[in-house]
Amino acid sequence: MFPTVTAGLDGSAESLAAADWAAREALRRELPLRLVHAWEWQPYNYPATDAPLAGADPQRHWAERVPREAEEELRRRHPGLRITTDQIAQQAVPALLAAAEDAELLVLGSRGLSGVAGFLVGSVASSVAAGTKQPVVLVRAGELEEDEHEPDALDRPSTRSPYRDVVLGLDLRRPSDAVIEFAFDAALRRSAVLRVIHSWNLPTYYGYGTAAMGPEFGAELAAEETSELAEALRPWRGKFPSVEVTEQAVIGVAAQHLVEAASDASLVVVGRRNRRAPVGMHIGPVTHAVLHHAAAPVAVVPHD
Template sequence: MSRTVTAGLDGSPESLAAADWAAREALRRGLPLRLVHVYEWQPYSVYAPLAGAVAAVDPDVQQRWAESVPRDAAAELARRHPDLEISAGLVTGRPAAALAAAAEESELLVLGSRGLGALAGFLVGSVASATVAQVTRPVVLVRAGEQGKDEHRPDLDGLVSEYTPFRDVVLGIDLARPHDDLIAFAFEAAALRRTGLRVVHGWNLPASYGFNPAAMALDLAHELTAAQAKALTEALAPWRAKYPAVEVVEHSLVGGAAHHLVEAAADASLVVVGRRVRHSPAGLHIGTVTHAVLHHANAPVAVVPHD
């Protein structure tokens, strides 16, 4: 099956923002767009306060609504992007499992997140979290209200549009486990947008200095910092050669990677992080850094699974 950019829809504003982002990404990649709505019939009941009663929702009404979700979104996106090949339809089953299956047939899967909440971060729903945790293809989460112009820098007059240059792509990398799929995705995303790539590597001081960094000799601190910076440069060298048009800025920073990535996201078009594929049914399957970035970054976040 030919690869597509697939967007999961549930009729919410955040999923519509995700579909719009997916349409733009499909055009950038020269791929068709597939819109998917997972239909799982439930014996819903609706409380009608004016009538003072609880009424069951007609299954036919549910079916018609479910069919309208991808159809209406496809019509709107076709109107805005007449050159984009779009398909739309229903799939059945448990939402996370069905979306994960759709992802396996896709170049990437795009899902919505409920936007910025009281903690100034993504409110990642249970379906999105479960999907991210089990897929083996890249997944992008897009917050509610995300617009095409948000990916771009202001011009000299302070105006932002889809015609001004893109903001940088940000990549979070763990030098203990650098993975080709993750790095390749970030470089390709920057190349497609004709923008720069900022690579963030967070590292911590030796545990013996954790409570008193000032106790570290200055020359040792410089030596550790230089070693981390050199390791980052060496890891990226082959990718710089492969993507010579991508301007790369390296940030090897002391402290937790999640904090630095969330800061960098404030001026990014896309944040790219990894997720180590785990085959054990127990434990967190997203990873602490990726989990934090998903919940607190205010830019779209791409999660790239790797071994």
């Protein structure tokens, strides 16, 4: 099968926002969009005006309606985009994991916290994000195309990107080429600035104030972290010379810095190691926190 950008549909507002984001990404990547609706055992709550006719199978009725209406709306919004739809009589997690195998990118919706910018990642989204071998992007309900762009983009010189920054959370202790390349590629496709954030902490013994260590010791460590970050990104700057990169080596909790950066980002990119936890799959504490609290779409890129 040819590569696609694939979006999972369940008829919810968040999945429709994810499908629209996936359509824009498919256009950026010059790929077709595949809409996948896994309809077996879905707990549908039908509005009175939407209930199927008497005698009809309600699940099959909804399984046919959800992708059909989504496809019609996406064709209207994105004329020329190649779209295919699949209705899969299977539970959502195994169906989406199988669909991801043929996809270049899988896009899913996440429920937005009412009144709070962030994600409430459901069991389906978290299970798929933890188990797939392909990158997964999670998009909250209400995410619009204009949210990807700077509010004052039209007032800026033409040399500046109309897109908000792509933010990459980079762990220099375990850097991943797959995660870094995904972020650079995303910034390139958007002509966006790539903001790379590496979080570090002072050694635990630094706070005890030994005579051998003064304030200059912390400054030296900060300079070393900044230098290591620049060195790690040097080959990628050469591979993607047109991408403008800003580097931030910051003290503190990585998830907190990434969540703050997400408030004015078009996309946040984080990694997930391919490993199993004692029970099920594991996405790691930083990625977990970012998925639950970031205001921007979040790309989770698996790596060894």
